[in-house]
Every structure is written in C-alpha cells, then in structure tokens.
Amino acid sequence: MFPAKTFAGRKVGVFGLARSGTACAEALRLGGAEVFAWDDQAQSVEKAKADGLPVGDLKALDFKTLDTLVLSPGVPLTHPKPHWTVEKAKAAGIEIIGDTEVFQRELKGSGAKLVAITGTNGKSTTTALTGHLFQSAGRDADVGGNIGKAVFLLRQPVKDRIYVLELSSFQIDLMPSLKPDAGILTNITPDHLDRHGTIENYVDVKARMFARQGAGDTAIVGVDENWGEDIVKSMKTGARVVPVSVERMLAEGLSAPDGILTERQGGRDIATLDLRKLPALKGRHNWQNAAMAYGAGRALGLTLDEIRQGLMSFGGLAHRMQEIGRLDGVAFINDSKATNADAAAKALASFDDIYWIAGGIAKAGGITPLASFFPKIRRAYLIGEAADEFARTIGDQAPFVKTGTLDRAVAAAAQDAAKDGNRNAVVLLSPACASFDHYPNFEVRGDAFGKAVAALPGIRMTVKGNGHADKPQ
Missing domain, CATH: 3.40.50.720 (NAD(P)-binding Rossmann-like Domain)
Known part of the structure; x- marks a missing residue:
C-alpha cells in the first residue's frame, strides 16, 4: 500500500x-x-x-x-x-x-515504466509471462491489475521499476490517461457486449490502449483478426508499432505461424526463437502469448538470451494448460480453466496422443464442436453430469469410459497410458464443462486434479503444491 x-x-x-x-x-x-x-x-x-x-x-x-x-x-x-x-x-x-487511472497519475514523473496488456483472450498468461521475463532477468518488476494484486497493493513507483498490468476493457474505459511504455493488445473477439453495447464500442475501448502513446513507446498488436489490423492502420501516435501474427509471416513485426518466432525490422530478420520447445506454452494461442511477451521484453531492453531463458523457465498459470507432473515420460496437463468447448479445443489442438478427462456441467452445444479432434484421443474418461451426453457425442469415434469422478479418471488414464507405453502421450484435464456439479469453481477442480496426480506412485511433480505454478508477485 x-x-x-x-x-x-x-x-x-x-x-x-x-x-x-x-x-x-x-x-x-x-x-x-x-x-x-x-x-x-x-x-x-x-x-x-x-x-x-x-x-x-x-x-x-x-x-x-x-x-x-x-x-x-x-x-x-x-x-x-x-x-x-x-x-x-x-x-x-x-x-x-477507476483505480488504475489514479495509479497512472501516480506513475507520472516517478521514472517507473508501465507495460499494459489487454485483449479478449490470453491476457492473463501474457501478463504473468511478461512479468516473469523481467523478474527472471533480474529487473525490478511488479505484476498486478486485473490479475493478482490490485494496483495499490503493489509497491510504490520508483525510478526504473516496471509495472506489468493486465487491464480489462472495463478498466481501460475508466482510464483516460493510460499511456504505457509498452502496450499489448493480444486479440479481439466479440465479448462483454452487454457492457459495451456493440462490438464497435468494445473495439474502440481496446484501441484506447495506444491512444496517448508517442515517440519512445511501443504498441504490440495482434493482427490475426481484422479488428487488430484496422487498429494498426489507424495509428497516428508516433509510437513504434509491432504487429504480431501466429497465422502468417509478416514483413514487419513478430511472426510465428510454425512455432518459430521471427522478429523482422526494416524488411530483414533480426532474431528467431523456437517456441515449440517451451515446456509451459504449448499450442498456437500460447505462441501468440509468448510473442507478445517477447515484444514487451525487447521494448524495455531485455536481451534475446534473457527472454529465451525466461520463456523456458516459465511455469505457466495454474489451471491453464499447465504441465503439473510426469510419469515415465507421460505429461499430466491441468487445463481446468477450459469450461467450454472453445477453450478445450485449444488444448486438444496442442497435443497428439491424448488421454482426455472431460465432463462436468455441459455448456450449450456440449463437445460436438470438438469432433475433429476425436481421432487424437487414445481414450476419453468422462466425469460428472455430462458423462452420458459426451458418451453419445463421441460414439464410436474414440474409445471412452465413464469413470464418474475425477480421481478415478486420473488413476485410469495413468494406468492406460503406462500400459500403452507411449512416452509422448499426455493425460489432459480439459473438461469443456463448468465444475459446479462436483466443485465450486474451476480452481478447486484443478487442485483436485493436482492432488490425484500427486498421489500416483512414481510421479514427478513439476510445479509446487497441487498444480499451482509460482506466480510473479
């Protein structure tokens, strides 16, 4: 305080x-x-x-x-x-x-730096990862905002301290003086329209991240949606603009369509980094998160080696595609945050040999949108109220068993993965469901998964506690 x-x-x-x-x-x-x-x-x-x-x-x-x-x-x-x-x-x-506007005014003249991150998806992981990059490189950095600590529970602004803040659209709407040294917009898809009225209003609020930036500031913008591209085209602030794509190679900015991050300036390659080897950042959506954090690190002076080491040592956010343990080469992945099919799709797209734990209280549409991923599933372990519905959807497209409870699913999946002898397999909790039939929230469900994994004979846990990675403070 x-x-x-x-x-x-x-x-x-x-x-x-x-x-x-x-x-x-x-x-x-x-x-x-x-x-x-x-x-x-x-x-x-x-x-x-x-x-x-x-x-x-x-x-x-x-x-x-x-x-x-x-x-x-x-x-x-x-x-x-x-x-x-x-x-x-x-x-x-x-x-x-809002309180973040009061905080922004306190930053003025302090010599502290601000990295601000917004977007529809990925902003929490990008925020935690960016904070980790600075902290692991020995920089004086605090992380907060919409993730973790409220801004006035962070340390007082001093020269060269770096604040990495996640900002929701609601916070930006109450922050007219927002002027980050490095501003990040991960992506935009329709969201919170009940609070903003239209998608145009929502996009306008997100674009305010960059409205007051000027020379010396950096704007890092995801351009894999038209809204991001339009924001880049409309910028006239004098800030350095760094477009980011994980769908195609860009002539300028950061690109990682195949998992190899390429930084281009002035039409030439400046640096490359293999994102496919990052232990806690699997999948295309996490390549985008890594590219955004990379851009912020470069903007505020981190070296390529410091960024590479920070990306490798990042433990991930708890309950978001987080590897929590290994048993004879089989990875156990906690993706309890995947409470709908769209979120589970990101996890299923990131792995090949999958022992999938799914179920709970199903959302509209169930897992029908995930049918294209069923050939990757070695066996599904169905739990909770949705077990019967999910079994009907899967049908003969993949083997499945209705285990009922999460602990039985973990034990059965571990046994089957060991019997099959596939050391590249994953046991994936990505439920595509709300948790409320058995657990008060996805965090408690993820913790239960961590406890069940920790109880397996011979398991090597790769994060502390019951599935929680260390978070930047």
Whole structure:
C-alpha cells in the first residue's frame, strides 16, 4: 500500500468496496484526499467501516461537492444502463475514473515504466509471462491489475521499476490517461457486449490502449483478426508499432505461424526463437502469448538470451494448460480453466496422443464442436453430469469410459497410458464443462486434479503444491 498523493486536498467518492476499491480508498486517504467510500452491498460497507476505511453515504451526498468519482470496473459505466453513481457524477460534471487511472497519475514523473496488456483472450498468461521475463532477468518488476494484486497493493513507483498490468476493457474505459511504455493488445473477439453495447464500442475501448502513446513507446498488436489490423492502420501516435501474427509471416513485426518466432525490422530478420520447445506454452494461442511477451521484453531492453531463458523457465498459470507432473515420460496437463468447448479445443489442438478427462456441467452445444479432434484421443474418461451426453457425442469415434469422478479418471488414464507405453502421450484435464456439479469453481477442480496426480506412485511433480505454478508477485 502506498499513498495516492496526486489527489491530496481533493474530495473523492469511491464506489465499489471489493479488493481494488478498498485499496484505492485507503491509498487516497493516505495521500491526503477526503474520501467517501460506498457500496450497494450493506455488508461491504460494514466491513469497510470495521477496517477503518473512510465510509460516506454517496446516495445522500451532493456530488457537486466532489472532485472525482472513482468507480469499480465491475459497475456499469454505459451499458446496459449507467449506474446511479455515474448518473449523479455526470449531472454534477465531475470526472469518473477507476483505480488504475489514479495509479497512472501516480506513475507520472516517478521514472517507473508501465507495460499494459489487454485483449479478449490470453491476457492473463501474457501478463504473468511478461512479468516473469523481467523478474527472471533480474529487473525490478511488479505484476498486478486485473490479475493478482490490485494496483495499490503493489509497491510504490520508483525510478526504473516496471509495472506489468493486465487491464480489462472495463478498466481501460475508466482510464483516460493510460499511456504505457509498452502496450499489448493480444486479440479481439466479440465479448462483454452487454457492457459495451456493440462490438464497435468494445473495439474502440481496446484501441484506447495506444491512444496517448508517442515517440519512445511501443504498441504490440495482434493482427490475426481484422479488428487488430484496422487498429494498426489507424495509428497516428508516433509510437513504434509491432504487429504480431501466429497465422502468417509478416514483413514487419513478430511472426510465428510454425512455432518459430521471427522478429523482422526494416524488411530483414533480426532474431528467431523456437517456441515449440517451451515446456509451459504449448499450442498456437500460447505462441501468440509468448510473442507478445517477447515484444514487451525487447521494448524495455531485455536481451534475446534473457527472454529465451525466461520463456523456458516459465511455469505457466495454474489451471491453464499447465504441465503439473510426469510419469515415465507421460505429461499430466491441468487445463481446468477450459469450461467450454472453445477453450478445450485449444488444448486438444496442442497435443497428439491424448488421454482426455472431460465432463462436468455441459455448456450449450456440449463437445460436438470438438469432433475433429476425436481421432487424437487414445481414450476419453468422462466425469460428472455430462458423462452420458459426451458418451453419445463421441460414439464410436474414440474409445471412452465413464469413470464418474475425477480421481478415478486420473488413476485410469495413468494406468492406460503406462500400459500403452507411449512416452509422448499426455493425460489432459480439459473438461469443456463448468465444475459446479462436483466443485465450486474451476480452481478447486484443478487442485483436485493436482492432488490425484500427486498421489500416483512414481510421479514427478513439476510445479509446487497441487498444480499451482509460482506466480510473479
């Protein structure tokens, strides 16, 4: 926790008292602001009072007496309808910002650097990986934002400290001063349209990552969707633009269509790096994540060797295609985060000889979209409520067994993989389902998978704990 001194002497309303809101309210108070913190949930207000935060009923307050409203990113700003605090703030003519905007203002003049990452998919892995690259190279780096720590729970800005922040579209919408030294947009697919109204509004918010950049800054943009390409074409900020593709070779920027990352500048190859050998970054979508992190590392001065070593030592994010153990060469992969068919497809596309654990509470469409991957499955182990439905979908396209529970699935898959003697095989938990039939969330399901794997005789666990990789702090 550190003080937000840029708001000293100002009156600030803070709405939303979850982790980021309470941290920001305390930082503002420490920095000399008069703070009125509030929430629609009475229990959140009472907890804030008990924790000594400066609580003030915003419903009863004249917003014209405030200078600023700091709004939680989880609260509607525009769609489907502006929150009542937004309406009051607009009527009073005061600014509406988020905690990350307060943080951005604290960075000004500190000499600290900002790497900001957004996108529809891959931003959490890219953020953790980028932070790991800097930390493993001995740089002074903190990681937070939409992943892990709220920004005001990070260390105070000082010269040469590097902040690697994941930013959601909701956070960017409340961050008018956003100006990263290296900004990353991984990709764009339609998402959060209930909060942004249209895909055009959503794309516009994502593009604000680069709106205030200038000479000396770097914009790293995925161009495998038309929206990314259009953003690159429209840039006129003076920042150095680095397009990224894992679908085709680019004349300029970063390309990895075959897993060999190629950096091109001025029409010539600057460096190459084989991404296919990275232990925790399997599959084309992870090649994109690695290319983005590579671009940020190069932008802020990491050497090719430092980046290569950091990519090799990255343990992955827990529950996201994370190798957690090996038994006689067979890898055990925790992809519990794959709660739908689209997410599971990325994992199934990344391996060949697969002992697949799937099931839970099925989403609309089930696993029908995954039929093209069934020939790669040596056997499927079906668990939870979806077991019967998934068995009907698979039919005679791949061997399967209904094991019912996750622990029995792990034991059966390990036994079958050992019997088949294929040392290049994987036992893959990529459920394509919600977890709620047996587990409160995908994290608990992933932990259960880790415990079941750890119990196998002769297993060599490759991450600490029950499937959790070390995360940058």
